[in-house]
Amino acid sequence: MSKLITVMASVCLVAIIGTASFAQSADETAYRKAYETATRLHQEARSYQNGWTVTTVALKSAKDAADKNDFASAAKFAQQAEALAKASVEQSKSQKSVWQQAVVK
Amino acid sequence: MTRKFLAALVVLVITGRGVCAAERVDPAADLKAYQSSVQREFPNVKLKDFANGPYTMDEGMRRQWEEIMQFPPYDFAIEEGKELFATPFANGKTYGDCFPNRGIGIRQNYPYFDTKRGEVVTLELAINECRQANGEKALPWQVGKIASISAYMASTSRGKPIDIRIPDDPRALAAYNTGREYYYTRRGQLNFSCASCHTQNPGKRLRGDVLAPALGILASFPIYRSEWGSMGTVDRRFISCNTLVRAEGLPPQDIVYRDLEYFLTYMNNGVEVSGPATRP
Amino acid sequence: MASSIRVRATSSGDRTEVQALIQHPMDSGFVKDASGAVIPSHYIQVVDFEHGGKIVFTAFWGPAVSKDPYLKFTFQGGKKGDEMMVSWVDNKGQKDTTVAKIG
Numbered sequence: 001m002s003k004l005i006t007v008m009a010s011v012c013l014v015a016i017i018g019t020a021s022f023a024q025s026a027d028e029t030a031y032r033k034a035y036e037t038a039t040r041l042h043q044e045a046r047s048y049q050n051g052w053t054v055t056t057v058a059l060k061s062a063k064d065a066a067d068k069n070d071f072a073s074a075a076k077f078a079q080q081a082e083a084l085a086k087a088s089v090e091q092s093k094s095q096k097s098v099w100q101q102a103v104v105k
Numbered sequence: 106m107t108r109k110f111l112a113a114l115v116v117l118v119i120t121g122r123g124v125c126a127a128e129r130v131d132p133a134a135d136l137k138a139y140q141s142s143v144q145r146e147f148p149n150v151k152l153k154d155f156a157n158g159p160y161t162m163d164e165g166m167r168r169q170w171e172e173i174m175q176f177p178p179y180d181f182a183i184e185e186g187k188e189l190f191a192t193p194f195a196n197g198k199t200y201g202d203c204f205p206n207r208g209i210g211i212r213q214n215y216p217y218f219d220t221k222r223g224e225v226v227t228l229e230l231a232i233n234e235c236r237q238a239n240g241e242k243a244l245p246w247q248v249g250k251i252a253s254i255s256a257y258m259a260s261t262s263r264g265k266p267i268d269i270r271i272p273d274d275p276r277a278l279a280a281y282n283t284g285r286e287y288y289y290t291r292r293g294q295l296n297f298s299c300a301s302c303h304t305q306n307p308g309k310r311l312r313g314d315v316l317a318p319a320l321g322i323l324a325s326f327p328i329y330r331s332e333w334g335s336m337g338t339v340d341r342r343f344i345s346c347n348t349l350v351r352a353e354g355l356p357p358q359d360i361v362y363r364d365l366e367y368f369l370t371y372m373n374n375g376v377e378v379s380g381p382a383t384r385p
Numbered sequence: 386m387a388s389s390i391r392v393r394a395t396s397s398g399d400r401t402e403v404q405a406l407i408q409h410p411m412d413s414g415f416v417k418d419a420s421g422a423v424i425p426s427h428y429i430q431v432v433d434f435e436h437g438g439k440i441v442f443t444a445f446w447g448p449a450v451s452k453d454p455y456l457k458f459t460f461q462g463g464k465k466g467d468e469m470m471v472s473w474v475d476n477k478g479q480k481d482t483t484v485a486k487i488g
Binding site: 046049050051052053054056084087088091092095096098099100102103104105 | 135290298304351
Binding site: 176180181335 | 391393404405406408451452453455457
């Protein structure tokens with residue numbers, strides 16, 4: 001009986017640890033994907049002289065969290081950076097055709 | 106024949122709009138349109154008074170400015186600049202050897218389009234290139250000695266109307282247009298363009314500051330800003346403006362910044378040089 | 386080397402108005418530089434204005450006063466052509482003095 005309980009306890013423990021590492025892995029994957037996309041879009045915005053300062057800050061926060069193995073936070077910051085970088089590229093592209101309307105005639 | 110011509114015309118009209126827009130760069134027309142619109146908006150302000158920026162827009166600020174002008178904070182920079190300007194390089198040459206008229210009374214012509222190199226040259230760029238041509242290291246941009254030398258040179262041009270020329274050269278027009286595009290393009294997380302503040306809202310407040318119109322805004326550079334507690338060149342102001350709207354500043358003297366300075370100073374043509382100056 | 390003190394004094398009637406601009410970093414000791422190191426405090430502690438052998442005004446300054454301080458005051462007495470002496474000493478023991486004529 002005690003042997004059965006020990007085995008069950010070990011299985012549960014392994015399952016919990018296993019699930020935990022799966023969760024971390026999913027966060028880490030999300031972080032890496034978002035970070036890579038954000039970096040690429042940020043560079044694209046820079047080609048329009050429109051890299052946002054806040055994108056750089058979010059990317060750094062993501063990297064700092066990842067370095068501490070806090071992938072939950074890292075993923076959150078990286079996704080924020082991705083949203084900011086995406087917005088900065090959209091702004092740059094739309095402004096290309098819109099700026100002329102602001103010129104004083 | 107006619108059908109082919111008409112077809113070509115239709116294609117040109119549909120696809121050629123971008124090309125047509127670029128071909129229609131007309132700085133003189135832009136200048137006339139811009140300056141007359143500002144003068145209509147502020148009919149009681151004389152052209153030369155636009156060089157005083159926010160102090161022409163707000164009575165309270167003007168009184169504070171008149172107090173501070175009893176002992177202009179940029180005086181130390183002019184003094185340092187005068188001394189630096191007169192000191193020869195190790196090879197015996199001086200700044201005067203690099204500039205027309207020995208560097209005295211020439212600020213109103215900067216920036217200019219150098220047709221030999223095909224790019225815009227600003228006063229600060231010319232100062233550092235002078236140093237490098239004579240075996241000296243370039244000075245750091247934006248602050249300190251370069252601002253002092255620029256301040257001294259500007260002070261020798263006080264009262265002279267800004268006179269930026271755009272030669273009949275497609276590269277000069279392209280530089281002007283790049284500057285113009287940058288000026289009117291919204292950027293940064295806060296989505297402001299230079300025009301948002303300085304063309305669309307001069308005289309109004311942005312938090313605690315009163316906005317200056319673009320007309321005259323560069324005639325007073327370099328400036329001593331109380332906010333900085335020190336002198337700063339045009340680069341310093343461009344970079345800080347960018348950062349404030351949460352866009353990354355470009356490196357000092359980046360070609361785009363030089364083009365922007367070229368466009369913006371051209372828009373100030375006719376305003377008398379009043380640099381160096383003090384600002385809040 | 387030019388003096389760090391600029392003075393302008395003007396007399397009208399029985400009063401003299403004095404203005405001075407002093408070039409000094411006035412570091413408070415609370416500011417850090419780009420590398421994170423504290424910039425040590427370096428500020429003027431006392432400024433004296435002397436006329437006719439008497440101190441007419443003394444300012445006791447500290448770290449709260451800004452860089453390149455400007456000051457203005459009026460005193461009774463003084464006439465055009467008189468000399469005024471201005472001197473300051475800072476917390477590092479550095480000092481400067483200048484003499485100016487009342488206009």
